[in-house]
Amino acid sequence: MNKTILEKNxxxxxxxxxxxxxxxxxxxxVILGIANMIWWxxxxxxxxxxxxxxxxxxxxxxxxxxxxxxxxxxxxxxxTFIIVDKGFKNMPxxxxxxxxxEVYERQHNKEGA
Amino acid sequence: xxxxxxxxxxxxxLYFIFMYFIGIYAAKLLNKVKHKAQGDGxxxxxxxxxxxxxxxxxxxxxTLVATYLSAxxxxxxxxxxxxxxxxxxxLAMAQMPTGYYTLAxxxxxxxxxxxxxxxxxxxxxxxxxxxSKAVVIIASVSIVFFLIAAMSAQWIGAARLLQGxxxxxxxxxxxxxxITVVVHTAIGGYRGxxxxxxxxxxxxxxxxxxxxxxxxxxxxxxxxLVQTMRAINPGMITPFGIKEGFMTTPWVTSFWIxxxxxxxxxxxxxxxxxxxxxxxSLNSGIKVGTLVSIVLLLGMHLVGAFGSxxxxxxxxxxxxxxxxxTLFSPVxxxxxxxxxxxxxxxxxxxxxxxVVGAIVNxxxxxxxxxxxxxxxxxxxxxxxxxxxxxxxxxxxxAYNPPELMVWLNLFATAGQLSTxxxxxMLGLYWKKAxxxxxxxxxxxxxxxxxxxxxxxxxxLLMHPIVSSLLLSLVVFVIVSxxxxxxxxxxxxxxxxx
Numbered sequence: 001m002n003k004t005i006l007e008k009n010x011x012x013x014x015x016x017x018x019x020x021x022x023x024x025x026x027x028x029x030v031i032l033g034i035a036n037m038i039w040w041x042x043x044x045x046x047x048x049x050x051x052x053x054x055x056x057x058x059x060x061x062x063x064x065x066x067x068x069x070x071x072x073x074x075x076x077x078x079x080t081f082i083i084v085d086k087g088f089k090n091m092p093x094x095x096x097x098x099x100x101x102e103v104y105e106r107q108h109n110k111e112g113a
Numbered sequence: 114x115x116x117x118x119x120x121x122x123x124x125x126x127l128y129f130i131f132m133y134f135i136g137i138y139a140a141k142l143l144n145k146v147k148h149k150a151q152g153d154g155x156x157x158x159x160x161x162x163x164x165x166x167x168x169x170x171x172x173x174x175x176t177l178v179a180t181y182l183s184a185x186x187x188x189x190x191x192x193x194x195x196x197x198x199x200x201x202x203x204l205a206m207a208q209m210p211t212g213y214y215t216l217a218x219x220x221x222x223x224x225x226x227x228x229x230x231x232x233x234x235x236x237x238x239x240x241x242x243x244x245s246k247a248v249v250i251i252a253s254v255s256i257v258f259f260l261i262a263a264m265s266a267q268w269i270g271a272a273r274l275l276q277g278x279x280x281x282x283x284x285x286x287x288x289x290x291x292i293t294v295v296v297h298t299a300i301g302g303y304r305g306x307x308x309x310x311x312x313x314x315x316x317x318x319x320x321x322x323x324x325x326x327x328x329x330x331x332x333x334x335x336x337x338l339v340q341t342m343r344a345i346n347p348g349m350i351t352p353f354g355i356k357e358g359f360m361t362t363p364w365v366t367s368f369w370i371x372x373x374x375x376x377x378x379x380x381x382x383x384x385x386x387x388x389x390x391x392x393x394s395l396n397s398g399i400k401v402g403t404l405v406s407i408v409l410l411l412g413m414h415l416v417g418a419f420g421s422x423x424x425x426x427x428x429x430x431x432x433x434x435x436x437x438x439t440l441f442s443p444v445x446x447x448x449x450x451x452x453x454x455x456x457x458x459x460x461x462x463x464x465x466x467x468v469v470g471a472i473v474n475x476x477x478x479x480x481x482x483x484x485x486x487x488x489x490x491x492x493x494x495x496x497x498x499x500x501x502x503x504x505x506x507x508x509x510x511a512y513n514p515p516e517l518m519v520w521l522n523l524f525a526t527a528g529q530l531s532t533x534x535x536x537x538m539l540g541l542y543w544k545k546a547x548x549x550x551x552x553x554x555x556x557x558x559x560x561x562x563x564x565x566x567x568x569x570x571x572x573l574l575m576h577p578i579v580s581s582l583l584l585s586l587v588v589f590v591i592v593s594x595x596x597x598x599x600x601x602x603x604x605x606x607x608x609x610x
Contacts, residue, residue, distance in 0.1 A: 013601075015608050022222035026542070029217025033210045037369050044203055045362060048352040052343065055350070060336030062350050065199050069206045073407045080213045080403040088217075088399075090392045093224045101610045 017105040018091050028087050036076050044068035120443030121450070122279040128316075128451045129293045132309055132458070136297030139305030143493075155231075157489040158478075161302035161496060162233035162470050163388040168307055170397030173389045174212070175314035176307040177398065178406045179459035180381055181211050182317065184270030186410060187453035191417025192429025198342055198349030198421065200360045202414040207368040209410075212403030215377050216395060219386040223541060224395070226607055227387035234467065235380045235533060236475040238387075242540040242607060243599075245548035249475055251555050255532040256380055256471040260464045261503065263525035265510035267464075268294075270430065271457040272511065278434040278450050284512070290454070291508050298462045298469075299500035303388065306462045313455030318405065320452020321412040324433070327440040328419045341422040349421065367575035371527065375582060378534030379526070381463040465507075469499045524566070527578045531558030534582060535589050543593075544604055550593030558585030 048064030058066040096104065146160040159165060168176065186205070194201040226232075230241040236252045268291060275286035297305055332338035339350055348355035352365070376382055389395050413433075420432045424439055433453055437446040473496050478486035485491055535554045539546035561584050565577035572580040 013605065013608075014610060016225070016610050018225060019222060019608065022220050022225070023542075026218045026220045026222065029214055029220070032217070033214045033374055036209055037207075037366075037373070040203075040206060040209070040369075041366060044352050048203075052347040052351060057336065057339070060334060060339050062199065062339065064352060065203065065350075069203060069411065072206070073209060073411055076209055077404050077407055081400050084213075084396050084399050088392075088396050090396070091221060093221060093228055093391060095229050096610055098610060 014101075016096070017101050017108060018096075021089050021091065021108070025088050028083050032076070032079060032083060035079075036072070039072050039075070040068050043072065116280045118278070118280050118443060121438065121447040122281070124444055124447035125275070125279065125451055125454065128448075128454075129289070131312075132293055132297050135308050135312065136301035136305045139301030139308055142304055143300075143302055155486060157492050158474055158486070159231075159233055160304070161492075162466070162474065163384070164302070164304035164307060166228070166388055166390060167304075168385075168389045168394060170389075170394040171401055172307055172311050173216075173385065173394050173398035174401035174405060176310035176459075176463070177216065177382065177385045177402050178212065178409070179310040179314040179317065179456065180385065180463040181208075181376065181379075181460075182406065182409060182456050183460035184267045184453070184457045187317070187413055187456040188270045188274060188430055188433055190410075191413050191420070192432050194414045194417035195421045195426070195429050195432040197354040197356070197360060198346070198351075198418050199339075200348070200352050200354035200365075202411070202418050203352050204360065204365050204368050205410055205414045207365075207371075207373045209407055210373050211376065211410075212401075212406040213399050214374060215382055216386055216399045216402065218377055219383060219537075219541070221392055221395060223383070223386050224389060224392075226541065230606060232387060234470045234474060235383045235537060236471060239536055239540065239551070240475070240479070242546075242603065243536070243548035243551050244603065245552065246480070248536065248548055248551050248555070249479070251552065252532060252536075253471040253475045255528065255555070255559065256475075257468055259525045259528035259532070260381075260468045261507055261510060262528070264461045264464050264468075264503075264507045266525060267457045267461045268507055268511040271454055273430055274434050274450065274453055274457075277431050278438055278446065287508060287511055290458075291504055291511075294458055294461050294465065295500055295504035298465045299497045299504075302496075303466060306459075306466055307388075309462060310459040313459040314405065316455045317409060317452045317459075320449045320455075321409050321416070323445075323449050324416045324436060324440075324452075325412045328416050328423065328436065331440055332419055332422055338419045338422055342418070345421065349418070361574060363574040364571060364576060367579045370582065371530070371576050371578045375530045375534050375578065378530040378532070378537060380529060380533055381460075381467045383533070383537060384463070384467060465500060465503060468503050469496055472499045472503075527562055527566075527581075528559060530578060531555070531562045531581055531585060534558075535586055539589060539593075541607075544608065545593050545598055546589065547593050547596055547599045549596040550589040550591075553592040554585040554589035557588045558582065561585070 044064055047067060056063045143160055146156055190205050227238060232238045232241060236249055239252050240249045268287060271290045272283055272287035275281050276283050297309060329335060342349040346355045354360035389398060417432050420436050424435050426432055426435050434450060437449045441449060532555050536551040558581050562577055562581040565572055565581060
């Protein structure tokens with residue numbers, strides 16, 4: 001409801017076409033961060049909460065630490081590389097003129113289709 | 114002073130001298146801009162504060178990592194890991210998102226917006242977005258206050274390190290370190306700082322690897338080290354540490370907010386997200402930054418934790434210097450200790466730059482004497498003068514050091530987060546965020562943090578930053594909804610073409 005009012009108020013307003021992609025990338029960052037925290041939490045506390053006598057070890061580390069921090073680090077470094085390569089796009093960063101914005105939008109829509 | 118170890122000291126001194134050269138080199142570039150600009154101080158300020166937005170991917174990654182990783186990560190953190198074992202390494206890994214989160218979330222949008230409004234600092238961004246004197250003044254005062262606290266904590270760490278490893282007198286060590294930082298920042302500006310950060314990032318990496326390998330070899334392998342830790346105290350190898358009720362699950366997890374997700378609110382970090390050259394730099398910066406920061410954090414904290422089986426020190430802060438001196442010959446130890454010193458220097462130089470920016474750019478030129486900004490020579494004199502003045506104040510604050518610097522550092526960090534996180538984030542992503550909301554949120558954020566800190570150390574069992582950030586978010590949204598929306602001009606500037 002609020003959104004429709006805002007859109008009506010600024011009916012002549014045209015949003016910078018690059019922002020759609022920017023917002024998507026920001027969202028990837030947030031999702032990656034939350035996934036990272038869940039991984040760390042579930043494996044760290046999941047395996048680390050039992051008594052020390054029952055711990056198993058991987059490469060010398062207690063398994064909770066290995067999975068949560070070491071494997072977690074490797075996995076999330078890899079995921080960062082993959083997401084940046086696949087999901088992040090190059091774009092000009094300087095102020096655009098109307099024409100440049102239209103060209104950008106057309107190219108972008110073509111890619112999307 | 115009689116027991117100064119020159120073999121350790123000399124490599125460090127050489128390293129510091131090198132910093133001066135980088136500063137001088139950057140100052141030459143600055144002077145070029147000054148002469149080219151002919152009577153316009155704003156081009157000078159642009160160059161001084163953001164290096165002319167020319168940072169490439171590798172340099173962006175290194176300056177971000179080096180700025181973020183500080184005495185906390187290289188001295189205090191390993192010190193706590195020494196005391197609490199793997200649990201503290203686990204806690205430190207809440208910083209895993211450092212490399213990707215800030216750069217991805219502020220992202221290209223922040224870079225585009227800051228070019229549209231010609232912003233050189235986060236405060237510039239806030240000024241343009243909210244067009245409110247109160248917002249700018251609260252932001253600038255918060256920068257000056259909290260960053261001087263943060264810097265003095267860092268200086269203490271560096272001076273302790275120099276004192277512990279070389280035998281220099283604390284005061285001499287502090288002055289030696291402080292002068293190096295102030296000089297290279299004052300003359301070199303942002304470019305000097307990022308160039309230094311890049312080199313320091315490399316030194317930090319080498320140093321981390323060397324220490325880690327030496328500790329593992331000395332301890333007879335990881336399995337052996339872990340079992341020895343277990344024999345000392347089984348708590349050392351659990352996620353809960355050695356002290357019942359200290360490293361509780363909600364408290365440890367809340368560090369994901371304090372040192373992870375909320376770091377977007379650190380002005381010295383956010384400034385890096387407006388200075389890169391192009392989107393390729395950002396993309397590769399995210400990758401390299403993530404890789405380097407995770408490896409360094411994991412490596413240094415493990416060094417601290419494993420160190421507990423090799424040496425015994427009276428204060429956690431001394432683990433890293435003591436290990437370096439114990440495991441290596443003096444000259445090599447000096448080179449390795451340049452790593453932690455670099456981590457401190459690369460943090461404080463960026464912070465110092467932000468404080469100088471707050472005083473000169475945000476307060477003086479904007480509100481007190483706008484005519485002044487047109488003359489590059491005068492702006493240059495004022496920036497250098499401000500850097501020296503802040504250096505002296507920080508020196509005085511660091512002269513009488515408190516016991517564990519990690520806490521002082523966290524207090525200062527939380528203060529900056531409470532001020533900047535929501536006004537920056539919502540200002541960038543929420544069209545309805547307005548000045549009333551921003552002011553209310555900053556005041557509630559800082560106020561509630563201070564109150565929690567004194568009266569309710571663990572609200573909801575978590576670090577107080579979580580509650581104060583939640584409160585300030587709620588207040589921001591409610592107040593913004595109740596008051597007038599930002600003007601069409603602001604929306605057009607920030608969201609339009």
